[in-house]
Amino acid sequence: MDATRVDRWLWSVRLAKTRADAATACRGGHVRVNDRPVKPAAPVRVGDTVRARVYDRNRIVEVSRVIEKRVGAPIAQECYVDHTPPEPPRGEAPVFARRDRGAGRPTKRDRRMLDQLGLSRGDQ
Known part of the structure; x- marks a missing residue:
């Protein structure tokens, strides 16, 4: 064949x-x-x-x-x-800001810290 x-x-x-x-x-x-x-x-x-x-x-x-x-x-x-090129190595998992469940709304200070990390308000 x-x-x-x-x-x-x-x-x-x-x-x-x-x-x-x-x-x-x-x-x-x-x-x-x-x-x-x-x-x-x-x-x-x-x-x-x-x-x-x-x-x-x-x-x-x-x-x-x-x-x-x-x-x-x-x-x-x-x-x-x-002939497949090797996949790029996977980096470490990105750091996410986590809030404890039931901690309430973030304060103005918390929101500023989240903005410094590059996270928007909806990404928590």
């Missing part, structure tokens, strides 16, 4: 959890093969570069083997070469 549908391939190599999710991503313009937007039935061949945004994650993979049926994860990883 030298080609298969892109939605089937995305599902079979476990980049999408279901084939329906892969097809929806294709229809939404989130899948590109060789930098061209594709429909779910577009063929994918060995050597093609697939850019997919699935589940809020951008993936860039090169097809090294074409398969049609879902296989185990170790075998699925052999079917593509991942």
Whole structure:
């Protein structure tokens, strides 16, 4: 086999959890093969570069083997070469000013301190 549908391939190599999710991503313009937007039935061949945004994650993979049926994860990883850049490290959680429950309205001094932190009055 030298080609298969892109939605089937995305599902079979476990980049999408279901084939329906892969097809929806294709229809939404989130899948590109060789930098061209594709429909779910577009063929994918060995050597093609697939850019997919699935589940809020951008993936860039090169097809090294074409398969049609879902296989185990170790075998699925052999079917593509991942060129996805690493995600930036997540920083520390932002500091939020918290008030104790039942503490009442903030005083003028409290509001000024919140403004210095960069929080608006509605963000508490």
